[in-house]
Amino acid sequence: MREVLGYYTKETDLLEGVKTLVNEKITVKDVFSPYPVHGLDKAMKLKRSRLPRVAFIFGALGALLGFLFQAWVFTKSYPINIGGKPFMAIPSFIPVTFECTILFAAIAIVLAYLLKSHLGAGADNKIYDQRATDDHFVIVLDVSDKNNKESEEITTKLKATGAKSVETKLL
Amino acid sequence: MDGINTRFIFLKKQRRLFIALIAIGVISLIIGVLLYSKKYVWSALLLNSVNYLTIALGATFLVAVHIISRSGWHVVFERIIQAVSMYLPFSVVFMLILFFGLNNIFEWTHEIHHDPVVAKKAAYLNVPFFILRSIFLFVVWIVFALALRHFSRKSDFTPSKKLLIRSRVYAALFVVFFALSIVVFAWDWLMSIEAHWFSTLFGWYVLAGILVKSFAVIIILLAILRYLGYFEFVSIEHIHDLARYLFSFSIFWVYLWFSQFMLIWYANIPEETFYFINRIENYPILFFLNIGCNFLIPFLVLIARKSRRTLWLVVVVAIIVFIGQWIDQYLMIFPGIIKTANITWFDIGLSIGFAGIFLLVIFVSLSRFELIPKNHPYLQESLHFETNHT
Numbered sequence: 001m002r003e004v005l006g007y008y009t010k011e012t013d014l015l016e017g018v019k020t021l022v023n024e025k026i027t028v029k030d031v032f033s034p035y036p037v038h039g040l041d042k043a044m045k046l047k048r049s050r051l052p053r054v055a056f057i058f059g060a061l062g063a064l065l066g067f068l069f070q071a072w073v074f075t076k077s078y079p080i081n082i083g084g085k086p087f088m089a090i091p092s093f094i095p096v097t098f099e100c101t102i103l104f105a106a107i108a109i110v111l112a113y114l115l116k117s118h119l120g121a122g123a124d125n126k127i128y129d130q131r132a133t134d135d136h137f138v139i140v141l142d143v144s145d146k147n148n149k150e151s152e153e154i155t156t157k158l159k160a161t162g163a164k165s166v167e168t169k170l171l
Numbered sequence: 172m173d174g175i176n177t178r179f180i181f182l183k184k185q186r187r188l189f190i191a192l193i194a195i196g197v198i199s200l201i202i203g204v205l206l207y208s209k210k211y212v213w214s215a216l217l218l219n220s221v222n223y224l225t226i227a228l229g230a231t232f233l234v235a236v237h238i239i240s241r242s243g244w245h246v247v248f249e250r251i252i253q254a255v256s257m258y259l260p261f262s263v264v265f266m267l268i269l270f271f272g273l274n275n276i277f278e279w280t281h282e283i284h285h286d287p288v289v290a291k292k293a294a295y296l297n298v299p300f301f302i303l304r305s306i307f308l309f310v311v312w313i314v315f316a317l318a319l320r321h322f323s324r325k326s327d328f329t330p331s332k333k334l335l336i337r338s339r340v341y342a343a344l345f346v347v348f349f350a351l352s353i354v355v356f357a358w359d360w361l362m363s364i365e366a367h368w369f370s371t372l373f374g375w376y377v378l379a380g381i382l383v384k385s386f387a388v389i390i391i392l393l394a395i396l397r398y399l400g401y402f403e404f405v406s407i408e409h410i411h412d413l414a415r416y417l418f419s420f421s422i423f424w425v426y427l428w429f430s431q432f433m434l435i436w437y438a439n440i441p442e443e444t445f446y447f448i449n450r451i452e453n454y455p456i457l458f459f460l461n462i463g464c465n466f467l468i469p470f471l472v473l474i475a476r477k478s479r480r481t482l483w484l485v486v487v488v489a490i491i492v493f494i495g496q497w498i499d500q501y502l503m504i505f506p507g508i509i510k511t512a513n514i515t516w517f518d519i520g521l522s523i524g525f526a527g528i529f530l531l532v533i534f535v536s537l538s539r540f541e542l543i544p545k546n547h548p549y550l551q552e553s554l555h556f557e558t559n560h561t
Binding site for chain 2: 052056083084085091092094095
């Protein structure tokens with residue numbers, strides 16, 4: 001795999017660079033920055049996160065399981081007469097159902113986030129350049145399927161948008 | 172700000188429409204007085220007076236919260252909220268009329284000698300103290316509402332940092348006073364209808380309802396004014412955030428509703444349960460409609476981002492919530508005074524009349540000054556507001 005890395009030192013230059021590349025239909029593989037850059041996701045035309053969907057599905061699942069578990073415990077497994085209330089005492093199930101909804105949704109979104117972004121314990125992420133964690137912004141472009149002339153063009157384009165330096169890496 | 176409609180013109184045909192609404196209310200009132208018992212008519216008057224008073228009060232609270240939170244997104248439609256808060260003095264007029272009907276609404280005014288429970292509460296629940304308390308609350312609320320409106324208006328002509336700081340001080344004081352006073356108001360005007368019953372959560376439950384109601388009304392008004400050709404600079408981003416307000420506070424409302432219900436249901440003490448038994452057995456449809464309109468529909472519809480960003484859908488939900496809160500208010504008042512009652516044309520007609528007065532006051536106060544607080548420090552932030560991904 002061959003990759004072109006464009007290094008920027010200014011946030012505004014980076015945003016300009018990403019916008020120019022996206023406008024010319026060159027696929028930006030990834031961008032690394034030491035801090036979140038506002039408007040970068042829009043410039044890269046990233047799709048909206050699907051995390052809310054995960055939260056909804058697992059929340060609904062948690063609600064269902066929490067409710068069914070209580071219903072099973074209090075009617076089938078171990079019915080106890082509490083203050084003469086009916087065994088299937090729905091109002092008293094609601095707080096636990098609510099807690100289960102939150103628990104499932106919260107844990108699910110944390111795990112889904114870590115899985116999807118390759119983070120968490122044991123994750124082995126390649127750091128393209130140490131400077132991307134300090135004071136440099138890096139645009140990564142995949143040029144494996146392009147010939148030399150085309151990648152030359154991309155290099156000049158990156159330079160034209162204000163990239164401080166451009167490197168080609170073979171992996 | 173060139174080319175933007177910053178001045179609201181109150182057309183004659185709108186005025187005629189509102190006067191027609193008021194006429195419907197007056198006719199309903201006359202028919203009601205002729206057909207129904209005194210208790211019924213006074214209850215309906217209490218219901219509508221309290222309903223619109225609390226909307227105006229909620230709007231005043233919102234104005235204050237927006238000032239002290241130093242947030243910017245709402246500035247473009249701040250004048251709508253202020254206009255709603257200007258109904259407060261007018262609603263107090265109706266509350267003063269209610270003082271003449273206290274005997275018909277509250278049993279504690281005349282049951283002291285027959286009822287030992289009421290007799291024990293007489294130190295707090297007696298007519299002079301009640302009137303004194305109410306008037307004190309009304310006066311302070313009106314002073315704050317007028318002051319906050321005055322500061323905002325003055326900044327249109329002579330903006331200054333001093334004015335901003337002063338409005339922050341007033342807003343902070345009002346928020347504290349509001350939080351405490353609304354509980355007293357809820358005890359006095361709503362909980363004491365059933366003087367035997369008590370619930371420590373009741374004040375906060377009423378507070379949650381007030382906030383939901385005000386958000387619903389502000390959304391509906393914003394939609395009406397946009398339909399009339401104003402506020403075209405209010406974007407879908409602002410609607411999105413208003414819908415979030417509605418969504419989150421309807422959850423807050425049901426949280427308090429359920430906390431109150433479940434504790435009483437679980438403890439199962441006769442002194443407390445009769446309140447809910449009366450409502451479930453005599454008003455089953457309204458009781459469950461209340462939860463449906465105020466929680467299930469807003470929750471299930473507005474949970475999706477797409478529906479929060481669709482104006483007509485948000486407005487439909489706001490109308491449902493507004494009706495739901497009216498039902499909630501109905502359930503607080505009627506079952507305590509009349510054991511079995513139904514919503515009749517009289518109730519609805521009277522509510523329409525009150526809505527006419529409410530809209531008339533709001534439209535007049537909107538037409539009084541500029542639609543945008545043009546010197547507000549956060550105006551530009553508000554005009555270019557974007558909600559991020561959430």
